[in-house]
Amino acid sequence: MAIELVCxxxxxxxxxxxxxAGADCVYVGLKDATNARNFxxxxxxxxxxxxxxxxxxDRGAKVLLALNTYxxxxxxxxxxxxxxxxxxxGIDALILADPGLMRYAMRxxxxxxxxxxVQGSATSYEAINFYHEHFGIQRAVLPRVLxxxxxxxxxxxxxxxxxxxxxxxxxxxxxxxCALSAYATGESPNCNGACSPGKYVRWQQTTAGMEARxxxxxxxxxxxxxxAGYPTLCKGRFDVGGETYYAIExxxxxxxxxxxxxxARIGVAAIKIEGRQRSPAYVGQVTRVWRQAIDRAAxxxxxxxxxxAWLRELAQVSEGQSQTLGAYHRPWK
Amino acid sequence: xxxxxxxxxxxxxxKRVLDFYDEVxxxxxxxxxxxxxxxxxxxxxxxxxWMDIGGRLAAAGKEVVISSRTLIESESDxxxxxxxxxxxxxxxxxxxxxxxxxxxxxxxxxxxxxxNVFNDHTLGMxxxxxxxxxxxxxxxxxxxxxxxxxxxxxxxxxxxxxxxRLPLAYSARCxxxxxxxxxxxxxxxxxxxxxxxxxxxxxxGRPFLTINGIQTQSARVHNLLGDLPALxxxxxxxxxxxxxxxxxxxxxALFADALGGRRAARxxxxxxRPLMPAEACNGFxxxxxxxxxxxA
Numbered sequence: 001m002a003i004e005l006v007c008x009x010x011x012x013x014x015x016x017x018x019x020x021a022g023a024d025c026v027y028v029g030l031k032d033a034t035n036a037r038n039f040x041x042x043x044x045x046x047x048x049x050x051x052x053x054x055x056x057x058d059r060g061a062k063v064l065l066a067l068n069t070y071x072x073x074x075x076x077x078x079x080x081x082x083x084x085x086x087x088x089x090g091i092d093a094l095i096l097a098d099p100g101l102m103r104y105a106m107r108x109x110x111x112x113x114x115x116x117x118v119q120g121s122a123t124s125y126e127a128i129n130f131y132h133e134h135f136g137i138q139r140a141v142l143p144r145v146l147x148x149x150x151x152x153x154x155x156x157x158x159x160x161x162x163x164x165x166x167x168x169x170x171x172x173x174x175x176x177x178c179a180l181s182a183y184a185t186g187e188s189p190n191c192n193g194a195c196s197p198g199k200y201v202r203w204q205q206t207t208a209g210m211e212a213r214x215x216x217x218x219x220x221x222x223x224x225x226x227x228a229g230y231p232t233l234c235k236g237r238f239d240v241g242g243e244t245y246y247a248i249e250x251x252x253x254x255x256x257x258x259x260x261x262x263x264a265r266i267g268v269a270a271i272k273i274e275g276r277q278r279s280p281a282y283v284g285q286v287t288r289v290w291r292q293a294i295d296r297a298a299x300x301x302x303x304x305x306x307x308x309a310w311l312r313e314l315a316q317v318s319e320g321q322s323q324t325l326g327a328y329h330r331p332w333k
Numbered sequence: 334x335x336x337x338x339x340x341x342x343x344x345x346x347x348k349r350v351l352d353f354y355d356e357v358x359x360x361x362x363x364x365x366x367x368x369x370x371x372x373x374x375x376x377x378x379x380x381x382x383w384m385d386i387g388g389r390l391a392a393a394g395k396e397v398v399i400s401s402r403t404l405i406e407s408e409s410d411x412x413x414x415x416x417x418x419x420x421x422x423x424x425x426x427x428x429x430x431x432x433x434x435x436x437x438x439x440x441x442x443x444x445x446x447x448x449n450v451f452n453d454h455t456l457g458m459x460x461x462x463x464x465x466x467x468x469x470x471x472x473x474x475x476x477x478x479x480x481x482x483x484x485x486x487x488x489x490x491x492x493x494x495x496x497x498r499l500p501l502a503y504s505a506r507c508x509x510x511x512x513x514x515x516x517x518x519x520x521x522x523x524x525x526x527x528x529x530x531x532x533x534x535x536x537x538g539r540p541f542l543t544i545n546g547i548q549t550q551s552a553r554v555h556n557l558l559g560d561l562p563a564l565x566x567x568x569x570x571x572x573x574x575x576x577x578x579x580x581x582x583x584x585x586a587l588f589a590d591a592l593g594g595r596r597a598a599r600x601x602x603x604x605x606r607p608l609m610p611a612e613a614c615n616g617f618x619x620x621x622x623x624x625x626x627x628x629a
Contacts, residue, residue: 070451073480100454124405126431145505150406174404177447178502182472183551183623190449215622218535239534240512247533248508327505333517
């Protein structure tokens with residue numbers, strides 16, 4: 001089985017770009033808190049969703065809808081309405097995190113594929129098989145936690161297809177188990193689909209440098225010669241034991257291109273590119289590179305080596321302009 | 334309302350842990366959660382040791398629960414988990430869906446705070462699978478919790494994280510090892526040096542977070558002593574106190590006094606201030622940023 005390339009789109013133009021550049025699947029979200037990239041100006045209304053699905057299907061690509069935040073009892077119907085709408089519009093699969101919502105989708109639209117979102121925090125085959133047995137999950141997206149040897153172990157013990165993050169912004173925390181943004185701002189990835197939301201960010205030039213604050217909390221301070229990155233809470237510099245450093249994680253991107261032969265060998269079903277919040281240009285660039293890489297890896301297996309030009313191109317669009325293999329490579333931990 | 338002592342989140346020496354639970358045996362808590370929930374590398378105590386402590390606490394009249402790990406990565410993690418779910422002496426707190434799978438169909442386990450139960454549909458499903466107590470996610474507000482319980486509609490013992498530094502995030506990476514430029518596989522178990530975790534401050538010197546191995550906690554101490562009347566109104570049945578290096582038993586006594594009507598809630602809160610390692614917060618309960626101390 002060829003590895004599927006799953007690409008992000010925060011808008012209809014990004015979706016079209018991804019499809020044209022060779023994405024097998026494009027994943028999208030609606031314009032509200034039902035997905036984990038609930039950012040102003042981003043995402044799909046009903047019209048864009050309908051047009052996007054038609055555009056993709058005409059060209060042999062699939063569209064997946066991320067409904068991967070956790071509904072509360074008082075706003076539950078917004079999520080179930082989204083499930084129903086997506087099913088009516090002909091979406092190819094739902095990406096879900098909440099077990100209650102999975103059960104709703106399974107009972108209401110049994111023929112519609114259900115994927116377990118990375119926000120479901122399933123890091124073992126026991127957890128994945130739980131979702132499979134109870135909600136018929138056909139694919140699971142793994143949190144960026146396991147080494148490739150551990151991923152292989154998961155694949156050996158589950159009938160569920162496994163999707164891995166291959167490229168893009170890196171959550172250093174287990175997705176679905178991070179309340180840092182909720183703690184700092186009251187808005188959380190789990191319930192609001194937001195992390196370190198822009199409306200809480202303040203930039204201020206001071207004599208000590210350019211300060212970036214989230215809800216008044218100083219996340220980093222940049223000297224004139226430093227590139228000031230977005231103040232994601234876990235990617236700031238802090239003081240620990242008298243040292244100032246990136247105490248949790250540097251602003252860096254995940255890039256697993258060089259691991260492709262190993263990823264293919266252990267039986268990974270799909271590779272996900274992060275970045276629904278990024279521009280259509282980013283989506284196009286990254287999709288083109290990964291399309292070529294996956295196709296070449298399928299032909300060359302262990303002889304596969306990434307093109308230097310691909311790596312240069314990916315490096316240009318990386319957050320913080322540095323890259324890591326993340327948890328797939330053990331020393332990162 | 335019952336009082337529970339949550340699992341010890343820090344890594345202390347074996348002797349320190351044993352002494353701590355000797356003290357807990359005499360403290361006014363009804364339920365004690367035991368076990369290592371944070372890191373698979375911590376080994377001062379192993380499951381049989383926790384079972385021994387559990388036996389002594391049960392003999393002292395406590396309800397004992399064994400808590401499972403929050404982040405399961407390896408086959409060896411699963412083996413440990415199966416030993417926990419396979420024992421029949423004590424109830425088990427499931428902190429991951431892997432544990433839920435292994436416990437499903439047995440009666441009386443506890444749905445732990447990291448399961449992301451935010452609505453009555455998911456809660457109802459866990460109850461069908463045998464959960465008999467539910468610990469709300471720490472980020473859930475009192476109002477949202479009341480709605481979940483009202484729509485669930487059936488009586489269910491509900492527990493709230495009521496005191497301690499908030500467990501906020503988990504990672505494959507160990508941030509204590511990172512601080513010492515060590516890899517996790519050769520971490521030297523340096524987290525044992527920080528009895529209440531390692532302080533992470535902003536560059537302008539304000540306490541923000543606490544590093545505890547692979548877990549990130551708040552710097553502030555989440556403290557709902559002043560909110561006890563609202564907790565009672567929300568049908569909360571159990572209050573969780575998270576162990577800290579000092580004064581844990583005294584904190585439990587303040588909760589017990591406030592619940593027993595021997596002290597006003599706000600007065601108990603004021604008395605707790607000198608017993609905490611940092612400033613208080615309670616924003617989560619009020620639907621605000623967790624770091625906020627809400628003053629009604």
